[in-house]
């Protein structure tokens with residue numbers, strides 16, 4: 001298997017979570033990390049044999065570096081991605097890929113000009129249950145998909161946050177940060193070609209202002225329709241509707257869920273965030289990840305997640321399909337990245353796909369402001385044949 005030397009940029013919650021997956025994948029070698037906070041960088045380097053840099057620019061000089069994973073704050077993605085693409089590196093960038101469509105378009109154009117891979121991930125459409133839902137839909141046994149409804153209720157707004165993470169103009173708030181998961185899931189399951197979006201976003205905790213909830217309705221060109229509901233204010237958890245299983249596949253009954261308390265100052269909040277980043281995303285889990293509840297309705301039946309995989313409801317009743325838990329969502333991202341780099345298989349979650357997801361996030365916010373439907377122009381179709389799960 002071709003060995004790809006990869007560097008990780010940004011060692012927060014997202015960046016750290018990819019390190020075990022990189023070490024596990026035989027086609028990647030963790031060559032370098034870039035992180036300006038010295039203590040964070042040093043702690044990572046005591047555990048792993050890689051070179052450390054204080055900036056992306058310095059890391060890009062690392063001899064033999066083939067690819068980079070950008071896990072810096074969203075508002076920094078465009079600058080960091082364009083720098084890496086200009087050096088001819090393959091790039092995996094965290095979602096949302098940017099805060100503005102023009103930045104995402106520039107990233108797509110730069111990757112194409114450089115002839116390298118630009119992938120956007122991780123997002124929860126990489127999760128095995130979602131991939132399996134897509135496989136059942138495209139297999140045709142349940143007929144055409146007509147509705148997808150996805151609900152997620154979390155405490156996202158009350159976790160420790162940097163100020164920019166609550167500012168939509170910097171890619172913050174739940175519509176950019178969490179809608180990017182939901183719209184990706186919906187677009188994959190409904191075939192990708194969304195036609196319009198109507199949405200309402202909410203900012204109802206003035207002590208912690210930012211978009212904290214939304215409800216969005218998506219219309220698709222082939223007649224399918226979907227809704228995405230997200231509430232990040234933390235009173236009700238959609239784990240109560242999902243067998244108590246968390247976003248990362250851990251069993252978390254109500255008494256085991258963390259109680260949030262706001263920090264006294266932005267500095268204290270940053271420290272709390274850095275501390276939380278060490279354990280926020282586990283390396284593996286005994287259950288499938290549950291990003292809220294997603295219910296797919298096809299002409300001949302319905303699909304939703306079960307504790308072990310999926311429940312498929314049809315004329316024959318309810319059948320459970322079990323799915324393996326040996327691969328984490330990040331293992332699946334790296335598999336797609338490696339396949340795209342080596343030419344083994346084209347990427348689904350490429351820059352164009354990420355741009356189309358970002359367009360839905362931006363459209364939801366502008367629809368809420370205008371009270372109108374927003375027509376979409378950047379949508380692309382999902383490939384009909386995907387690797388079998």
Ligand SMILES: NC(=O)c1ccc[n+]([C@@H]2O[C@H](COP(=O)([O-])OP(=O)(O)OC[C@H]3O[C@@H](n4cnc5c(N)ncnc54)[C@H](O)[C@@H]3O)[C@@H](O)[C@H]2O)c1
Pocket residue numbers: 009010011012013014015034035036037040054055056071072073074076094095096121122123162177273277
């Ligand atoms: N896919 C997921 O499940 C998931 C989960 C969390 C975050 N994210 C995404 O990952 C990105 C980062 O989020 P996070 O919560 O990990 O943020 P974070 O604040 O925890 O971490 C960001 C890290 O980047 C570092 N950094 C800041 N400026 C830098 C620079 N110029 N060069 C290199 N490093 C720099 C910071 O010091 C910090 O360690 C966001 O875009 C977010 O949407 C994705």
